[in-house]
Amino acid sequence: MKALVYLEAENSIKEASLSAIEFSKNFCKEIYGFIVNSESGNKFVQKLYVLEVDRFIPKIIAKEIQKVIESEKIEYVFFGSTSSAIEVLSYLAGITNAIFFEDVEGYENGYFIKSIYSNKIIGSFKISYDGIKIIGIKPKSYNLAKPMYNSEIIKIKLENIKDDIELIEVKAKETKEIDVTEADIVVSGGRGLGSAENYHSLLKELIKVLNEKTGLKVALGASQAVVDAGWIDHSHQVGQTGKTVSPLLYFAIGISGAIQHLAGMRTSKYIIAINKDSEAPIFKVADYGIVADINIFLPELIEKIKSY
Numbered sequence: 024m025k026a027l028v029y030l031e032a033e034n035s036i037k038e039a040s041l042s043a044i045e046f047s048k049n050f051c052k053e054i055y056g057f058i059v060n061s062e063s064g065n066k067f068v069q070k071l072y073v074l075e076v077d078r079f080i081p082k083i084i085a086k087e088i089q090k091v092i093e094s095e096k097i098e099y100v101f102f103g104s105t106s107s108a109i110e111v112l113s114y115l116a117g118i119t120n121a122i123f124f125e126d127v128e129g130y131e132n133g134y135f136i137k138s139i140y141s142n143k144i145i146g147s148f149k150i151s152y153d154g155i156k157i158i159g160i161k162p163k164s165y166n167l168a169k170p171m172y173n174s175e176i177i178k179i180k181l182e183n184i185k186d187d188i189e190l191i192e193v194k195a196k197e198t199k200e201i202d203v204t205e206a207d208i209v210v211s212g213g214r215g216l217g218s219a220e221n222y223h224s225l226l227k228e229l230i231k232v233l234n235e236k237t238g239l240k241v242a243l244g245a246s247q248a249v250v251d252a253g254w255i256d257h258s259h260q261v262g263q264t265g266k267t268v269s270p271l272l273y274f275a276i277g278i279s280g281a282i283q284h285l286a287g288m289r290t291s292k293y294i295i296a297i298n299k300d301s302e303a304p305i306f307k308v309a310d311y312g313i314v315a316d317i318n319i320f321l322p323e324l325i326e327k328i329k330s331y
């Protein structure tokens with residue numbers, strides 16, 4: 024049986040895609056890849072389909088994946104559950120009449136494992152469907168594939184593709200921010216920081232020193248209160264109506280720990296909470312809790328990390 028893994032790359036292949044490749048090995052011996060405008064990933068799969076396009080149009084990409092599925096007789100399609108991959112593969116599910124199941128965290132004894140009900144419980148799922156199965160793996164939840172092959176590369180080139188929705192202009196953002204779902208460490212701030220100025224200056228300083236000292240990817244997160252106050256945009260929000268993250272380390276700074284926030288971060292490996300209220304619910308999920316005033320504690324913490 025063959026699996027096709029939808030791969031994504033920025034400078035190199037995304038870790039979310041490497042987890043999807045590793046996950047696919049539970050099902051198939053022959054693992055093929057499909058990637059857009061990149062040859063990253065050719066060391067991780069036996070055959071790599073490279074789609075070259077001048078515009079990224081999810082439904083057109085989905086149609087090209089469909090052709091590969093049909094010609095290679097693919098039953099399983101795997102991908103890292105990023106928002107861009109979900110957009111492409113949900114089109115694919117529509118046109119291939121496939122099962123679409125995403126944010127899977129594991130596979131044990133024939134069952135798919137996935138957190139449900141806002142991450143409060145873990146469900147085991149069995150898929151009984153003869154057709155195509157499209158399975159998304161939650162970023163950071165599964166081991167990364169290692170390079171093993173020198174794959175055959177098959178190029179597909181499409182020119183002058185058109186969409187019903189027209190992109191008029193793109194502008195690069197001034198700073199390239201790390202997405203909270205891709206980070207090893209997430210530094211999240213809440214209303215307890217008191218002001219947008221405090222939120223940005225203190226947290227960005229902490230992010231900078233953590234990145235310098237660990238070399239890990241560190242991202243800025245936020246509670247909904249902070250997003251609603253306009254301190255930062257919604258792409259940073261963690262929680263039920265924001266993003267779900269599972270980093271190695273999650274800092275909850277001035278965040279009370281409302282159930283909707285916990286839904287997006289409680290599966291983090293280690294949680295450090297800083298709050299002046301010792302009764303704050305965040306301390307129930309924290310591995311390390313610091314009862315302190317942020318304005319005093321955080322600058323001291325930053326200096327301490329700098330001195331290591």
Ligand SMILES: Cc1cc2nc3c(=O)[nH]c(=O)nc-3n(C[C@H](O)[C@H](O)[C@H](O)COP(=O)(O)OP(=O)(O)OC[C@H]3O[C@@H](n4cnc5c(N)ncnc54)[C@H](O)[C@@H]3O)c2cc1C
Nearest residue numbers: 213214215246247248262263264265277278279283299317
């Ligand atoms: C349908 C729905 C969906 C939602 N989705 C989300 C979601 O996705 N994400 C999300 O985050 N929320 C979500 N919410 C909102 C959620 O219920 C909370 O209102 C929100 O998380 C509170 O944000 P906060 O912790 O920053 O603020 P608060 O609850 O006001 O907490 C601030 C904390 O800071 C502490 N503090 C204050 N000053 C200091 C200081 N100087 N030093 C140290 N600590 C201090 C306080 O003790 C307090 O615990 C949702 C709500 C609903 C109803």
